[in-house]
Amino acid sequence: MRTVYCDHAATTRCHPEVARRVYEYLTELYGNPSSIHAVGRKARKGVEEARAQVAALLGARPAEIFFTSGGTEADNWALRGALEANRAKGNHLIITPYEHHAVLDAAEALGREGYEVTLLEVEPGTGIIRPEALLEAMRPTTVLISVMAVNNEIGTVHDIAGLCAAAKAKDPDVIFHTDAVQAAGYIPLDVNRLGVDLLSISSHKIYGPKGVGALYVRKGFRFGRGLTVGGGQERKMRAGTENVPGIVGFGLAAEIAARELDRRAAHAREMRDRFLRGVLAIEGVRLNGVDPFLHPELRHPGNANVSVEGVEGEAMLLRLDMAGICASSGSACTSGSLEPSHVLLAVGCSRDEAQSSLRFSFGEENTAEDIDYVIAEFARSVEYLRKLAAPGR
DSSP states (O other), X not given: OOOEEOBTTTOOOOOHHXXXXXXXXXXXXXXXXXOOSHHHHHHHHXXXXXXXXXXXXXXXXXXXXXXXXXXXHHHHHHHHHHHHHTTTTOOEEEEOTTSOHHHHHHHHHHHHTTOEEEEOOOOTTTOOOOHHXXXXXXXXXXXXXXXXXXXXXXXXXXXXXXXXXXXXXXXXXXXXXXXXXXXXXXXXXXXXXXXXXXXXXXXXXXXXXSSOEEEEEOTTOOOOOOSOOSSOHHHHTSOSOOOHHHHHHHHHHHHHHHHHHHHHHHHHHHHHHHHHHHXXXXXXXXXXXXXXXXXXXXXXXXXXXXEETTSOHHHHHHHHHHTTEEOBSSOGGGTTOOSOOHHHHHTTOOHHHHHTXXXXXXOTTOOHHHHHHHHHHXXXXXHHHHHHXXXXX
16 A cells, blocks of 8 residues: 655654664664763764764754653653742743643653743634743743643744844843744754744654754853763763764764755755645635745744634544555544644634644655545545545434
8 A cells, every 4th residue: 555654744764875874883883872982982082073063953053952762752851940949030931832741741850849930822713922922921030931842733833033132132141932843954054143042842743763862051051960970971960871883973963964954945945835726725714823925934943733613633634645645633642542742722713723724744755646646535534535425324
């Protein structure tokens, strides 16, 4: 059966060059990077080369990159580390209501520990955050602001540089973190231009291996302890033997992503726009989020999120899966949940609209022929499911 993968926001196929590099470090360069013998030194060299490659993708210094197990750990570390190190300033944290659960749940846990959490007001429909809303939410006790660079469900691109500049103009001591997991590899990221103190990214979203990510920590920034203890790895900030194959694969994936960014973005946008022109012509299909035809710069080039009137999103996914089409009803981390998307509810969708939504995210292997096949199967699935739900059946 034909398979068309349209879920690149969930994960990506490991790049062949990256897979070969990972295999090399699993089978030949397998040393512990903390060992002082030659085999260990070769592993250490691979880790440090990868650190430089990831730093280059972000316009950062290698010493500002700390490897983690992924974006979720990086987000948790950013929030907890920043707040714990700056308790003298206050206990207030600002986030958006439609962050990834890695940030939302971390903030909720911190709230149970006595920290105060404010959810920013976002623009209905698009989720765009206005600087004035952020400034209004700030207090003298605000320690940390966390705003994702690109929303993982509806693809809204936030003006992180503008928001960060506005916040720091009001309070130069406020800390700014951005979850850039969905932005990396498609949206240019330069930490100096953005002005952020902390930034999270993940390998498996940019055609690298799973189980590895990174936290950028600006040089000179006062940061708390790591999340784990028991060893001196990552400059005594993250105990535990490094995932060397994952790290070196991540490094190469970051290098390729930096080199291929413009081409990848253009290809994803072409596939996404072809898909939207087809499915939005179907009666009762509605776009969620920013209109990419009017404001392409405000939406991730590969993201499409639509609601289908009169059809359950999960039922659509099952029908499409039977046709070999891989899509999502939201974040992969909440797959299987019967609750409607918190992202769509946050931007003003009704529960019915949220539960009838699907996310398609396009990438390297998608072709025009694939997209035409998806559009045709999408239309057939909508017709079938609407007839099935029609009164009198």
